[in-house]
Amino acid sequence: MSNSQYETYETTYAPAYDPSYDDSYDAWQDHSYESYDYRAPDPGPEPAPASGPEPEPECVQIPAPGRAGARRSGRGRKSSRGAAAPERHEAMRRLVPQALVVAFLAGGTSAFVANDKAVQLIVDGKPRTLHTFADDVGELLADEGVDVGAHDIVAPTSGTALASGDEIAVRYGRPVHLTLDGERRRVWTTARTVDGALQQLGVRAEGAHLSASRSSRIGRDGLALDVRTERTVTIMADGRERTIRTNAATVQEAVAESGVTLRGQDTTSVAPESFPRDGQTVTVMRVTGTKEVREEQIPFDVEKTDDPSLFRGTEVVAQAGQQGLRRVTYTVRTVNGVKQKPRRVGTEVVREPQKRVVKVGTKPMPMSVAGADDLNWGSLAHCESGGRPGAVDPSGTYGGLYQFDTRTWQALGGSGSPQNAPAAEQTFRAKKLYVQRGASPWPHCGSRL
Structure with a gap:
């Protein structure tokens, strides 16, 4: 007998003899089955008891029932009642060892069946039913070649013992390069669609702008997803306050959605290309501007040179200095009716300054x-x-x-x-x-x- 508790045993049974079969049917001759009767040979009259151990029974081969055997069996049934009884006794003795073998094989098969478990394995939503001898979930996944990583989910956990009828689910993690309201980050999800990922990540999708549809599939390689949630933004313009719900990408877009038009030099209190935040107030600044040109003096430099013909402490101006002239262009802006400080935007030199030359005496x-x-x-x-x-x-x-x-x-x-x-x-x-x-x-x- 094998030592393995998982070894499969296959049993073969010879068809039982039926005396009602017609002798003309040759099916019995097509079988070469032999059965073995574990009994001692017929000793004849029972001898007197003798001392010593009883001899081991011999294995006597009983011919397979063919046509001749069937006829012999038939003749045996036709004999007198007294003659048929010993034959029935002998038949019972032949059947007992066969029953023991069948019972032994049936017991091994029961142990084999008891260790076989029927479980359902669902990998990324794809189910399949398996028969396994694995003791726990981790062993089952290893047997099936299912590799799991740090971002994958296995339910129940790998150390959970298996029982027939269990359901094991494996959900692979997928990287998502998420840009949420202008902020970029890398997250992981086990959802297989954009909608599932948004729910799993807790992102409000109602009224949001999505770069991919909710039904889009997320492969094992992941995807890039841009989400702009709906926010409340207040626009102050022309003395009026307008509060809107928007998923605009820029402040300028939000201003346009509020019905306010920017013209000419108009701008906003925050950069028009910046991202509008929830609860933010944006002021529209109406700007008008003019240019002014002003002439300004350029001061001259003073150059002093030593003169040994002059007494020490004496200074004589050899060349009078002359101031230069330049034209400066300024922009003057008026924001929401308030004039701002002029801002210089250009300079043009009209006349260069001339330096003053002074002679300084060095004579004692x-x-x-x-x-x-x-x-x-x-x-x-x-x-x-x-x-x-x-x-x-x-x-x-x-x-x-x-x-x-x-x-x-x-x-x-x-x-x-x-x-x-x-x-x-x-x-x-x-x-x-x-x-x-x-x-x-x-x-x-x-x-x-």
């Missing part, structure tokens, strides 16, 4: 003038200007410590205005003037010298 200033060094120049300066080198009289004619007029100052070798010269140079020029004219240039204060 002489402090001594013969015949005038011993005079009280400080007292004269205090009387004339209060001792201030930059002083100028109310008429603007006289300036400096000693109140020179410009013509006298320049005749003494000075440059520019006396009040702009250093104090030492002013004193030096005053000494030279005294040598030339005495104290007469200072009629009121000359006596202080």
Whole structure:
């Protein structure tokens, strides 16, 4: 006997003999079945009991019932009652071992059938009925070559024990590249249609714009899906408020759906191409604009150069500077009736500026003038200007410590205005003037010298 509990046993039975068959029928001769009778050979008269173990029964071959056997059986039935009884006893003895073999085979078959389970396996909606000896769901899937991954669903779980009549469902995960209200993300679903995926992902589809129809199939490779749900947006324009439900892709589309038209330079409080959010308020700005051209001065640069012929502290303008000129274009916008700050949009230079060139003296200033060094120049300066080198009289004619007029100052070798010269140079020029004219240039204060 095999050691496997799953081994299949096949039994073959010889057809039973029926004495009513016509002897002319040769069907029995077509069978070569043989049956074995597990009994001892006929010992004849029963001997006296003997000591020792009883001998093992021998296997005696009984010929298969052919025509001759059938006739012999028939003759046996025609014999007297006393003769037929031993034959019936012998037939019963032959049938008992055969019954035992059949019972043994029937028991093995029952164990075989008990381990065979009829289950229904549904893979992605496709059902099939299977007979399996697997102990649990995971073993069944492995036997059937059904691979499952992290995004797939198996119900019941892989470790669940199997019983006949169970139903096992496998649903494969599918990637969906979802753009929901402008936000992109990658999600997984076991639904096989767009409608099922939306329900599984909890996306409101009523009134939404879908890039694929709800009935579209989602293959194992997944698909890209753009969903714009219906949102509430308020449009403020021309003093009126309009609240709409929309699945528009841009603010500009939402404004158009509200019945508001943008013209010319009109715009919105948020970028027209931005995505309109639920509950958002968008203000339409009516814009009118004009251009203004203004002329503006361009300041000149000042360049200073050293001049060793001039006393230190003296500056002489060699070239007067000239300002340049430019035309500047501005746009002036009025938004919803309110004038905005002008915005410069263009510049054109009409005249380039010319720099001012100034010579700066580097020659040491002489402090001594013969015949005038011993005079009280400080007292004269205090009387004339209060001792201030930059002083100028109310008429603007006289300036400096000693109140020179410009013509006298320049005749003494000075440059520019006396009040702009250093104090030492002013004193030096005053000494030279005294040598030339005495104290007469200072009629009121000359006596202080």
